[in-house]
Amino acid sequence: MGSSSSRLNILETASKLFQVQGYHATGLNQIIKESGSPKGSIYYHFPEGKEQIALEAVEYTGKIVREQLNKTLTASADPVESLQSVVQHLVDHLGHPEDVEGVPIGLIALETCSMSEKLRKACSEAFTSWQRLFADKLIENGFKQDRARELGILLQCTLEGALTVSVTQDNSEPLRILKEQIPLIIKP
Numbered sequence: 001m002g003s004s005s006s007r008l009n010i011l012e013t014a015s016k017l018f019q020v021q022g023y024h025a026t027g028l029n030q031i032i033k034e035s036g037s038p039k040g041s042i043y044y045h046f047p048e049g050k051e052q053i054a055l056e057a058v059e060y061t062g063k064i065v066r067e068q069l070n071k072t073l074t075a076s077a078d079p080v081e082s083l084q085s086v087v088q089h090l091v092d093h094l095g096h097p098e099d100v101e102g103v104p105i106g107l108i109a110l111e112t113c114s115m116s117e118k119l120r121k122a123c124s125e126a127f128t129s130w131q132r133l134f135a136d137k138l139i140e141n142g143f144k145q146d147r148a149r150e151l152g153i154l155l156q157c158t159l160e161g162a163l164t165v166s167v168t169q170d171n172s173e174p175l176r177i178l179k180e181q182i183p184l185i186i187k188p
Contacts, residue, residue, distance in 0.1 A: 007045040010035045015057040023054055023111045023119075054112070055122050058105055062126030065105075069133050079141045080183050083134070083155065087179040090163055091172045106160055131156045143188055151186055158185070 013035035017026040028050055032039050046052045072089055076082040109123035135152030139145060162174040 014053045015061050022107045058122040073137045083182045084179050091175045094172050
């Protein structure tokens with residue numbers, strides 16, 4: 001395994017562990033074991049330790065979610081249809097927590113916001129980038145910039161909440177309700 005693929009393997013493993021277990025329950029030894037990487041690799045690629053891994057995991061996950069959102073939002077010109085597709089994607093992956101991107105950022109954000117300014121900022125940047133994608137879709141469809149920005153924030157927060165409740169209850173109803181309400185939420 002090459003150096004860059006070893007680093008990516010560690011990062012992907014850590015990202016999934018942070019998603020499922022959170023920051024505090026995930027240790028370096030578990031990341032090493034589950035990634036199949038030698039102990040020296042983790043310190044070679046991430047010399048600042050667990051916080052650096054978490055920071056890069058948030059950035060990595062933020063990028064993955066951003067790419068998925070962009071792909072889904074651009075598949076249809078209709079903002080209602082594209083936003084409902086975003087929610088449907090989450091409904092389709094609900095029974096598979098390892099496939100639902102975005103959850104780890106909420107969990108890490110809550111766990112670390114008061115202990116690490118770097119992690120807080122990385123989480124904030126990820127959330128803001130998703131909000132901006134929603135806002136851009138609305139602006140493309142004639143919404144005024146301020147209204148689109150507000151709706152982008154509302155959509156991201158509502159989506160995050162509906163996903164959290166759906167995962168917690170092992171029930172897609174909160175997401176399905178959100179999907180049905182999107183036409184009312186994004187009235188110009």
